Amino acid sequence: MYRILIVEDEKDIRLELKLMLENALYQAEAAEDFSDIPRLVDETAPDLILLDIQLPGTDGLKVCRDIRKKTDVPIIFVTSRSNSMDELNGxxxxGDDYITKPYQAPILLARIAAVLKRTGHNKAPENPCRFTWKGCELDMLQGTLTYEGRSEQLTRNELRICCNLFSRAGQIISREELIDDLWENQIFIDDNTLSVNITRIRGKLKEIGLENLIVTRRGQGYQL
Structure with a gap:
């Protein structure tokens, strides 16, 4: 199992990244002290680092340069700074890659797998868009939900919704977030259509032997 070190000072994003990576079957470590990241890299020996640029008391670009003095571990910048000069400096x-926030989980996972493969880590997952939660597997490339050998095919809308839920398993995802994601991906959907799709996903989960995997949090949204 590959170990990925997360260097991100915003707690919510750090926890979101950690859950996403663990659900994608990576081992995730998250830095909470940013005073000596190169030393932390020595101690944890990660296979890849996700590095923010804006860090308390330091700068991710400088941290990257200091890490490079000791190791060639792959580094992907994950940052809200989106201008071309920041990317060039990275x-x-x-740095091995640069992705801006807000990111789409499948895209970030695909970039991680691509960097691992490109930098010589040949055991990178063949399918970087696979999530597992409580024994249920979502395969983004096949568009399926699988549990104990039984599978159900998902529609395009259902797949996007499941991607959001599985990549952030354990967190509450608001209805607005789900609708916004589908709209950004040019899938027309309204509030009632979302409810219909959630009902259909629950029906497919029931068909493969799972009930109550998706929980409704009244007034908040949905949660795995």
Missing amino acids: MMMG
Whole structure:
């Protein structure tokens, strides 16, 4: 299992990344002290680092440069700074990739797998868009839900909704977030259509032997 070190100072994003990686079957470590990241890299020996640029008391670009003095571990910048000069500086300091927030979980996972493969880590997952929660597997490439050998095919809308829920399993995802994600991906959907799709997903989960995997949090949204 690959170990990924998360260097992100915003707690909510750090926890979201950790859950997403663990659900994708990576081992995730999250830094909470940013005073000596190169030392932490030595101690944890990660296979890849997700590195923010804006860190308390330091700068992710400098951290990347300091890490590069000791190791060639792959580094992906995950940051809200989106101008081309920041991306260029990140690459010049030794970064292997650069992705801006807000990110889509499948895209980030695909970029992680691509960097691991490109940098010589040949055991990177063949399918980086696979999530597992309580024995149920969501395969983004096949568009299926599988549990104990039984599978159900998902529609495009259902797949996008499941991607949000599985990539952030354990967290409450608001109805507004789900609708916004589908709208951004050019799938027309309204509030009633979302309810219909959730009902259909629950029906498919029941068909493969799972009930109550998706919980409604009244006034808040849905949660795995």
